[in-house]
Amino acid sequence: MTRKIIIGVMGPGDSATEIDIKNAYELGKLIAQQDWILLTGGRNVGVMDAANKGAKEAGGLTIGILPSNHTKNVSDAVDIAILTDLGNARNNINVLSSDIIVACGIGLGTVSEIALALKNRKPVILLSESPESQQLFKSFAPNLTFIAVDIQQTMKQIKEILEIVN
Amino acid sequence: MTRKIIIGVMGPGDSATEIDIKNAYELGKLIAQQDWILLTGGRNVGVMDAANKGAKEAGGLTIGILPSNHTKNVSDAVDIAILTDLGNARNNINVLSSDIIVACGIGLGTVSEIALALKNRKPVILLSESPESQQLFKSFAPNLTFIAVDIQQTMKQIKEILEIVN
Amino acid sequence: MTRKIIIGVMGPGDSATEIDIKNAYELGKLIAQQDWILLTGGRNVGVMDAANKGAKEAGGLTIGILPSNHTKNVSDAVDIAILTDLGNARNNINVLSSDIIVACGIGLGTVSEIALALKNRKPVILLSESPESQQLFKSFAPNLTFIAVDIQQTMKQIKEILEIVN
Amino acid sequence: MTRKIIIGVMGPGDSATEIDIKNAYELGKLIAQQDWILLTGGRNVGVMDAANKGAKEAGGLTIGILPSNHTKNVSDAVDIAILTDLGNARNNINVLSSDIIVACGIGLGTVSEIALALKNRKPVILLSESPESQQLFKSFAPNLTFIAVDIQQTMKQIKEILEIVN
Numbered sequence: 001m002t003r004k005i006i007i008g009v010m011g012p013g014d015s016a017t018e019i020d021i022k023n024a025y026e027l028g029k030l031i032a033q034q035d036w037i038l039l040t041g042g043r044n045v046g047v048m049d050a051a052n053k054g055a056k057e058a059g060g061l062t063i064g065i066l067p068s069n070h071t072k073n074v075s076d077a078v079d080i081a082i083l084t085d086l087g088n089a090r091n092n093i094n095v096l097s098s099d100i101i102v103a104c105g106i107g108l109g110t111v112s113e114i115a116l117a118l119k120n121r122k123p124v125i126l127l128s129e130s131p132e133s134q135q136l137f138k139s140f141a142p143n144l145t146f147i148a149v150d151i152q153q154t155m156k157q158i159k160e161i162l163e164i165v166n
Numbered sequence: 167m168t169r170k171i172i173i174g175v176m177g178p179g180d181s182a183t184e185i186d187i188k189n190a191y192e193l194g195k196l197i198a199q200q201d202w203i204l205l206t207g208g209r210n211v212g213v214m215d216a217a218n219k220g221a222k223e224a225g226g227l228t229i230g231i232l233p234s235n236h237t238k239n240v241s242d243a244v245d246i247a248i249l250t251d252l253g254n255a256r257n258n259i260n261v262l263s264s265d266i267i268v269a270c271g272i273g274l275g276t277v278s279e280i281a282l283a284l285k286n287r288k289p290v291i292l293l294s295e296s297p298e299s300q301q302l303f304k305s306f307a308p309n310l311t312f313i314a315v316d317i318q319q320t321m322k323q324i325k326e327i328l329e330i331v332n
Numbered sequence: 333m334t335r336k337i338i339i340g341v342m343g344p345g346d347s348a349t350e351i352d353i354k355n356a357y358e359l360g361k362l363i364a365q366q367d368w369i370l371l372t373g374g375r376n377v378g379v380m381d382a383a384n385k386g387a388k389e390a391g392g393l394t395i396g397i398l399p400s401n402h403t404k405n406v407s408d409a410v411d412i413a414i415l416t417d418l419g420n421a422r423n424n425i426n427v428l429s430s431d432i433i434v435a436c437g438i439g440l441g442t443v444s445e446i447a448l449a450l451k452n453r454k455p456v457i458l459l460s461e462s463p464e465s466q467q468l469f470k471s472f473a474p475n476l477t478f479i480a481v482d483i484q485q486t487m488k489q490i491k492e493i494l495e496i497v498n
Numbered sequence: 499m500t501r502k503i504i505i506g507v508m509g510p511g512d513s514a515t516e517i518d519i520k521n522a523y524e525l526g527k528l529i530a531q532q533d534w535i536l537l538t539g540g541r542n543v544g545v546m547d548a549a550n551k552g553a554k555e556a557g558g559l560t561i562g563i564l565p566s567n568h569t570k571n572v573s574d575a576v577d578i579a580i581l582t583d584l585g586n587a588r589n590n591i592n593v594l595s596s597d598i599i600v601a602c603g604i605g606l607g608t609v610s611e612i613a614l615a616l617k618n619r620k621p622v623i624l625l626s627e628s629p630e631s632q633q634l635f636k637s638f639a640p641n642l643t644f645i646a647v648d649i650q651q652t653m654k655q656i657k658e659i660l661e662i663v664n
Contacts, residue, residue: 002554002577003569037578056500063578069419069594069618071501079500080535080561082580083594085419087401088282089258096567096581108285108306115278116254120567132302139298140274168388168411169403203412222334229412235428235452235585237335245334246369246395248414249428251585253567262401262415286401420614421590440638444613448586451606464637468630472606 006063007031007158008039008098010114011047012107020105023127024050025057026151027104032060034155039098041090042066042082044075047104052077065094092116100125100161102154106133118144123161127154172229173197173324174205174264176280177213178273186271189293190216191223192317193270198226200321205264207256208232208248210241213270218243231260258282266291266324268314272299284310289327293320338395339363339490340371340430342446343379344439352437355459356382357389358483359436364392366487371430373422374398374414376407379436384409397426424448432457432493434486438465450476455493459486504561505529505656506537506596508612509545510605518603521625522548523555524649525602530558532653537596539588540564540580542573545602550575563592590614598623598656600646604631616642621659625652 009027011020028051031038038055040048042064052062056077064078069085084090091109095101095117102125103114111133117124118141125146126134137145146161148154175193177186194217197204204221206214208230218228222243230244235251250256257275261267261283268291269280277299283290284307291312292300303311312327314320341359343352360383363370370387372380374396384394388409396410401417416422423441427433427449434457435446443465449456450473457478458466469477478493480486507525509518526549529536536553538546540562550560554575562576567583582588589607593599593615600623601612609631615622616639623644624632635643644659646652 002560002575003572003579004577006578062500063580065580074501077500079502080504080578081501081595082561082563082591084591085421085594086255086591087258087417088285089252089255089417091278091282092253092255092257093580093582093584096583097579108281111302111306112257112278112281112285115274115281116257119254119274119278130302130305132298132305136277136296136298136302139296140277168394168409169406169413170411172412228334229414231414240335243334245336246338246412247335247429248395248397248425250416250425251428251587252425253583255584259414259416259418262417263413418587419590420617421584421587423610423614424585424587424589440613440617443634443638444589444610444617447606447610447613448589451586451610462634462637464630464634468609468628468634471628471630472609 005036005162006039006098007036008094008101009047009051009104010041010094010101010110011104012110013043013046013048015107016046016105019128020047021050023151024104025054027051027102027154028054028060029058030151030155031055032058037061037063039063039065039094041094042075042078043073049075049077065090065097088112095122096120098122100158102127103129106130125154125157127151171202171328172205172264173202174260174267175213175217175270176207176260176267176276177270178276179209179212179214181273182212182271185294186213187216189317190270191220193217193268193320194220194226195224196317196321197221198224203227203229205229205231205260207260208241208244209239215241215243231256231263254278261288262286264288266327268293268320269295272296291320291323293317337368337494338371338430339368340426340433341379341383341436342373342426342433342442343436344442345375345378345380347439348378348437351460352379353382355483356436357386359383359434359486360386360392361390362483362487363387364390369393369395371395371397371426373426374407374410375405381407381409383436397422397429420444427454428452430454432490434459435461438462457486457489459483503534503660504537504596505534506592506599507545507549507602508539508592508599508608509602510608511541511544511546513605514544514603517626518545519548521649522602523552525549525600525652526552526558527556528649528653529553530556535559535561537561537563537592539592540573540576541571547573547575563588563595586610593620594618596620598659600625600652601627604628623652623655625649
């Protein structure tokens with residue numbers, strides 16, 4: 001069995017904040033340093049782009065699950081572009097294919113991904129989410145929803161979850 | 167142009183409350199009485215099943231967008247079963263194909279549908295949702311998120327939105 | 333149980349021949365006269381458009397499974413537009429949702445639909461297909477592949493298959 | 499730009515012949531030796547499984563695009579499992595995500611993949627296909643359909659196509 005551990009980093013595209021971008025970049029780097037594969041929505045904006053750039057900086061392997069049928073908007077830091085042509089329906093693939101999902105910032109697409117992840121019984125770490133969304137998701141899946149205050153705690157939680165799962 | 171108005175009623179399956187079921191049934195009936203088409207996730211449980219039954223009671227036409235590739239779990243009150251075999255990725259089709267979405271109760275699938283609807287710029291009426299989810303979705307799309315306290319207000323809002331859209 | 337019989341008519345869009353268009357129109361009419369629902373790919377070109385127009389001429393109900401997330405290219409004769417935003421992946425939904433598929437002319441999209449239909453154990457009637465495609469599909473699924481020389485034979489075959497299935 | 503070249507190897511699962519399996523294994527090996535990434539349907543049967551095993555034998559990287567939402571039937575030789583939960587609709591992702599597709603043997607799923615690939619203007623190499631399918635696909639897309647008699651010719655054609663494309 002050669003299957004590799006995949007960490008999905010989800011978050012806003014155009015509406016990402018500076019903090020989201022910074023977190024995503026650092027997270028990508030730390031994920032790559034653990035030899036885990038980074039999976040994102042693959043586009044060349046926001047959290048996706050920053051996480052991929054961080055991972056490549058550290059020599060990691062990056063997968064992008066694109067909504068389109070072409071490579072025009074793919075992040076330059078994506079190694080493997082999966083072209084789904086599914087629009088937002090590809091969000092379900094993002095979460096199914098990840099062992100753990102980190103929500104790094106929040107947008108409507110991210111909300112759909114967190115909900116789909118929890119519905120599929122995947123652990124989700126909420127990094128710098130709003131109190132409303134923390135409460136909402138905790139109420140649905142208390143054992144699968146983790147709250148992290150910074151990337152150090154996020155990495156600690158990923159390791160703990162992987163130990164339980166594997 | 168013969169295209170018909172489609173109202174999507176979304177909500178929990180197995181975890182639907184008694185109030186959700188009652189609301190969904192009444193809503194289905196009122197939608198059918200307006201000669202609008204009812205669209206749901208199509209399964210034979212919860213909000214989907216109740217809404218379809220209400221619509222058929224009033225002689226309406228019902229469409230179910232199923233996650234499966236077979237008809238084993240289709241509500242008996244679905245006229246037209248669209249078999250997607252997409253699992254939860256079919257949630258995006260539910261909202262894209264509806265002119266207006268009513269969230270009747272809440273579950274993780276419903277959360278994903280509301281988020282995907284708003285991302286696609288579709289109006290969503292939240293009927294008996296939790297304060298957290300109301301606040302969360304209002305914060306993302308204040309002009310597309312409507313709060314209803316009962317089915318009468320829901321019907322009134324649908325009519326007002328249709329007038330603006332058409 | 334109120335579920336209705338759905339006949340899927342598939343065939344080329346822009347590259348449809350005059351005969352394909354004529355056949356599709358007549359087929360749509362005859363399907364509607366039997367009170368069956370017509371399902372197509374829903375766009376305003378070729379076999380899809382013609383079949384829908386025929387069905388509406390006879391007062392039938394028409395469903396279009398669109399590849400897009402908008403209604404710009406929907407045939408005017410489609411009553412119910414299902415917006416999938418799946419591109420060509422929607423072809424699998426076309427065939428899964430139909431009780432019987434009629435291939436009316438041939439194109440690459442049609443080839444994919446015939447193959448997916450047979451893989452899903454759905455009966456397919458090949459109307460005016462090329463000898464190569466007839467031979468190819470017969471070799472994979474002899475009991476599910478029917479060859480028709482004209483629309484009268486097509487209708488006769490649909491009735492015979494429905495009797496066996498139901 | 500770090501994006502890697504992806505070669506898709508498609509072919510029958512349970513109905514693969516001994517020759518298909520042998521070809522797929524050798525092809526997987528040769529693809530890995532060129533440092534290209536192998537993409538398949540990912541299951542633990544037939545052409546998919548054999549191609550992945552060949553690629554791993556040569557130390558390559560392998561991606562599997564699974565129809566399911568779980569990893570029960572994933573080939574042991576798949577490094578990165580993309581869980582789509584799309585059933586056969588995932589066939590469109592297989593071909594969109596590959597730079598070149600090799601059809602190694604034939605089945606109904608493979609027919610759908612060749613058709614979808616050509617519709618998306620992707621080059622397809624037919625290795626040991628039947629004369630009917632060769633003729634059929636050549637007639638639709640003469641410039642994108644390549645016929646190979648063995649894996650050596652297949653590899654030569656892949657290199658020639660990549661030179662033109664890049």
